[in-house]
Amino acid sequence: MHRTRVCLTAAIALFAHEAAAEMNFNRIASFATPLNMAEGEDQSRETSAEIISATEDGMTLVYTDSPLGVVGRIDITDPKAPKPLGNVDMTGEPTSVVVAGQTALIGVNTSESYTQPSGKLVTMDVASGEIISECDLGGQPDSIAKSADNSFVTLAIENERDEDLGDGRVGQEPAGFMVKLPLENNAAVCDGLQKIEVTGLTEIAPNDPEPEFADVNGLGEIAVTLQENNAIVIIGADGTVVNHFSAGAVDLTDIDATDERGALIFTEEQMGRLREPDGLGWIDDDHFIIANEGDMDGGARGVTVFHKNGTVVWESGNTMEHAVIHTGHYPDKRSDSKGAEPEGMEVATFGDTSYAFVLIERASLAAVYDVTDPANPVLKQMLPSGISPEGAVAIPERGILATANEADLIEDGGARAHVTIFEYQDAPAAYPTITSAGADELIGWGALSGMTYADGKVYAVNDSFYGYQPTIFQIDATQSPTKIEKAIRVTRAGKPAQKLDMEGITTDGEGGFWIASEGRTDRVIPHALYHVNAEGEIEDEIGLPAELMAVEKRFGFEGLTLIGDTLWMAVQREWKDDPENMTKLVSYNLETEEWGAVHYPKEAAETGWVGLSEITLHGDAVYLIERDNQIGAAAEIKQVTRVAVADLQPAPLGGELPVVSKEVVRDLIPDLQAPAGYVVDKVEGLTFDGQGNMLIVTDNDGVDDSSGETFFMNLGPVTPLN
Template identity: 45%
Template structure:
């Protein structure tokens, strides 16, 4: 157990620094394009049909990709000659479910599951020509295939025949027959019809249930030795492909984790104060680093999942383990999936390796954090974290193309209803600074400050480089984030807890017991934040529910909070009862303070009104006036709605309004800033507005998908304009936060 303790402490030491002796500090990856898999069905992705890229592979030229699309039972071909403008070439329907793909010469080898059920398993290796797209041969595998790999010399293919377990049978417990095995394909012939098969039994090896090996993933080194993960058995086998013999097999071992979040107790809060003991690694993806070392992504599928990755030697010894490092990095970058805390955390799914210049780099796909963690492994006993790359939701397959300085990653999740589209992300390695993350947190007491779901943005009245943001109701114990934008990426340097120390919120809403916790922290829905000239902070909290809606009745009202610098509530301001009686669940969003008045934007119209309100509360008179803001009509091909997200004062009664639709990716159409003049207004009138900026080009520069919720807008004291999006707490969201300086006034 000594090596585990050493590995855990080492991971903490290395996760946040990159010593120059181990890493190239001038060359990094940046995303150059995102290919929409749905564009193979409709060029504008105007389709609700689920389609997904799961596993992908590039040909020798590095210019053609082939990916598996399990939901649509097809494989897709993509031309990446131009890494900035990938083009769909074709999709080919498959008789069965494609599970994996690899390429030898001009042939795509596709593992296809044709099983009727978990007991009557069957599958094929279907071989397609890359130029004609035609099926040229099909080999009976005798079972359900998972991973397919090609040896570096092209002499062999190896296929993990998993014959996966039924998770609903006996709670998924092993054993479940039939047993899986490794199928070797001798691919020396130029004609796939002449290829032959050899079966290697994997029963009786290391594992929890040796009679049911459950092979998952396979990788082949230059000596034609295959490393095969037996995931549910928490074991690994090494097979000599030329001889068809098992060379070694061993347990993947267990990990003791500390300073992680293993709770989803509501109200949600990321807290790195839990521990898990003796967690089986249960590796999924595996890749060779050289002929003596390989790395595993320890996803877990049954009883385990160690939330990290490990490096083994061929004797089965763990020479390095990431411990809690990936969990901490996900927290640092705002990508931690809090709703997966009781499961497998960030959930490392797959892993790839490539040599770029003088760097040996390992790429770990985190399925739930939607990140690729990049590590320098020039010294496999002491990996160094290099950078993190944003992906689509649920990255699965990764493939390196060193000769083109490229990495490609397939993200499989696809749900138009949830604003998620499956993508293939392309990254280029050049002499450049990384452009992601745009925001990260510093450490507090040795741990990264946890953050996410940013909703609202405000600038400090004195310090030009200080911004404030808030977390919305996805999390409880609500906090304000203090952001320093002097550096790139910007840094969350401090948090301020909102506290009802004087009991003002409790007294205002005595029936709402869940609003205030025992420690006087609050559980509200902060959507807007503002600063005033006295150094106070103002929060707009959105109400929940709609009057008269039986499915979503009103549970909380909208209100404003005035806070001091310590986050203590000094004042609670509510709406008039006549307005509350019209409440719709799209309530308070942006807030601003100017000339002893508080301005608050409603997201959408209430009741029978045609336009959303903008409320003006006079702090001296202590009364409300309202005007109406005219929204743009819906322009998205997918319909939806348009609403207000934030309000930013520009001085002399001029305000900028952040307006957006509720659509993302190819369906996004409206992300705009408009100007309104409130220096003089007639109560209950409809305002006029003029366009300041269309944000779609700004958002497109990240070369990802356009995010749905652009929620924050502010202008600093020196005239810099920033926007930020809400990543929904990484729930049905890829977790990407784009804090962007879009212009200077």
């Protein structure tokens, strides 16, 4: 068994914007898969984009959509404005696709059961959607690959196991195998099918290989991963097995291996962690790179380059996952499993540079490695792919990369499945917009909420997603991308403070902070204000008065700011005593300890709700974020408003409150559309820097049912209050 130990300080050439003269991949468009449904179809059904390919001219994308049992087609003649070309029914579950010329070859699962697997290879004309032929494969197909000269295709016939049977482990028959079919005029020749056995080659389950992901090099050799068996098989151009070897193991250090649900602690290790690779791509005729996703017993959280003789040429160790952490995409809920889970793979050459695009499923990123020298890959970028990337296709002739992202969150009112398109540009990298790379320690972060500014630094808090690690992040917004420099842990008696949902922060003028915590009584989280010193220790706690607690709901303080001796807090939505579409701006005088409030008029929501996310003082006005809870194409209200300080005349609680006048300062939807993904729902933080520039940040929900994307934007100065 190959076992590799690597240094955690392995160098990576990240992050964005730092080398403007270099070529970079930037997102230029996203395509929501429901758009391919025909008029009159129920677009609320689950849909997906999993494996993706492109026609030879690079003008059409073809992807598999397992939930609908179709393949979808996208016109990318103008890659910045992709257009739907409709779906084609496969009468089965499409698992993979590759395009030769203008002909799509699609692996389709038609199995009745795990013990009676079956499948077919469908040949389809991409332009018309016409089915040209179908070949019986004799089992359940997984991945498909073709030779560069379009002379043959190969499929991994996985015959996957029933994970609910017994202990769910491999060792369940019938065994999987490989097949190879010749192509004539880019169509499969069914009677030329060659079955290639790969049983008896491994130690773990020699009778149940479950071949997973295959690729073909320039010599016509096939490399295939046997993920559950932690093995790789090399098949010669004549269809015979010429080599097979264990994928080996890695000693991982400085990782988070515990699902403590609420803290990013990278001090653990996993020694001898099996790679259990999924995706694989040939770099040249001798070397290939694998994505070590893991399955039953492993998952090495990185990538490895092998020579086809079985020698490990290079190992990423923990460095790829550390780059995920820097980007704010680390999926903490997966810590006790396989971490960020690199899964899919695409390798292609753009200009003189060979790239490997590694799809990191749980982090919703695509890692871009320069693999021109297979012994010394360099991590160049982390691309925001969309939720759960599964497949990718490169179109070097057009300078295009497309990723297929399988997760469709329609049932939860979230983002739909997307195909994301990137362009290879002579331009700075647009993502990430904020990173912790370069800090003195490894800083995990996410779920950013309220923000404030003082003495040249921005300070932001995380919310209750990281309830066991409440943190104030010190940020340098003068750099590009914005840099998280320091993590100040919020403590009570020296230990991580519990029962907080930090949604607002402001400085106290003396080096410390005031923090607003949004309460939730059913979880015993109080609505409260906290005075915190420069080291993060809570020095004072202020609960809400009886007048507010009598009418409270869970939608509490979402921001606070300090005006003179008075703290002002924005309540997200109506409490029990508020008229419809009115929410409170609550005041608390630090000297007199008096509470008061005014009413703020919210926009009415056609769908979902509208609420406040932030309040901050700038000049003679307070600026607020007012937003709906809608995402993607459904988003309608994301805006910055302001209220003159002179209008903030609080009345006593429990009586009629004065209604302030608001002015809409900026519609944020165009800003949120500019990154060319879907419009995120949670614009949470707002502050102004020393030059008067308005800064906003979005909340990525801790990468839970989210793409993980955080946008930190400098929107420039605002027009002064009249």
